[in-house]
Amino acid sequence: AQSVTQPDIHITVSEGASLELRCNYSYGATPYLFWYVQSPGQGLQLLLKYFSGDTLVQGIKGFEAEFKRSQSSFNLRKPSVHWSDAAEYFCAVVSGGYSTLTFGKGTMLLVSP
Amino acid sequence: DTGVSQNPRHKITKRGQNVTFRCDPISEHNRLYWYRQTLGQGPEFLTYFQNEAQLEKSRLLSDRFSAERPKGSFSTLEIQRTEQGDSAMYLCASSLVGSRFSYNEQFFGPGTRLTVL
Numbered sequence: 001a002q003s004v005t006q007p008d009i010h011i012t013v014s015e016g017a018s019l020e021l022r023c024n025y026s027y028g029a030t031p032y033l034f035w036y037v038q039s040p041g042q043g044l045q046l047l048l049k050y051f052s053g054d055t056l057v058q059g060i061k062g063f064e065a066e067f068k069r070s071q072s073s074f075n076l077r078k079p080s081v082h083w084s085d086a087a088e089y090f091c092a093v094v095s096g097g098y099s100t101l102t103f104g105k106g107t108m109l110l111v112s113p
Numbered sequence: 114d115t116g117v118s119q120n121p122r123h124k125i126t127k128r129g130q131n132v133t134f135r136c137d138p139i140s141e142h143n144r145l146y147w148y149r150q151t152l153g154q155g156p157e158f159l160t161y162f163q164n165e166a167q168l169e170k171s172r173l174l175s176d177r178f179s180a181e182r183p184k185g186s187f188s189t190l191e192i193q194r195t196e197q198g199d200s201a202m203y204l205c206a207s208s209l210v211g212s213r214f215s216y217n218e219q220f221f222g223p224g225t226r227l228t229v230l
Binding site: 004009032036041042043044045046049090092094099100101102103104105106 | 116117144146148153154155156157158161168169204206216218219220221222223224
């Protein structure tokens with residue numbers, strides 16, 4: 001069965017510092033991978049997605065992620081974090097015959113001044 | 114706003130009562146999903162529809178849960194005889210896909226938070 005692991009439950013980053021959120025997946029075939037962000041009281045917003053092609057994908061809000069098949073990873077990065085980036089971040093993989101998303105447990109990002 | 118909407122946003126009920134949630138997807142989207150998110154967890158898939166047909170159900174969807182999408186537009190999720198373990202955020206998402214085995218971005222609604230006392 002497909003699964004997604006986000007090893008960090010919480011991460012605190014100083015404003016202006018760089019960010020990397022880790023995501024590892026378990027999937028037999030070429031995965032479709034996603035990063036979503038969820039702010040309090042808000043729905044999930046798609047930051048970026050990987051289907052195929054270039055393994056470095058660019059997303060909204062200055063985020064990027066790199067797909068590494070050899071490490072089964074899809075880590076999210078941002079070079080300079082803003083206070084408004086504080087939120088919960090979820091990595092997900094498409095499963096079930098390309099129909100449903102399997103999410104990780106999420107990483108809560110805290111931004112310190 | 115033409116995004117996914119869900120009603121109500123919050124629901125408090127007593128154990129044993131029935132509750133119903135509604136989801137209105139983006140108007141041209143043919144696929145609609147329901148997910149459940151409990152505290153400290155990521156969303157978990159419950160079921161999805163392609164037009165009015167319910168194509169997949171998770172084992173999380175016990176007999177007390179039923180979902181409908183009668184005309185291929187809005188959907189309802191009903192929980193009968195609620196239990197405290199049903200307390201969660203129920204998320205709806207929609208997408209536009211070309212065939213059953215294709216995929217496209219899912220757009221999520223704000224969710225309905227259910228509290229069972």
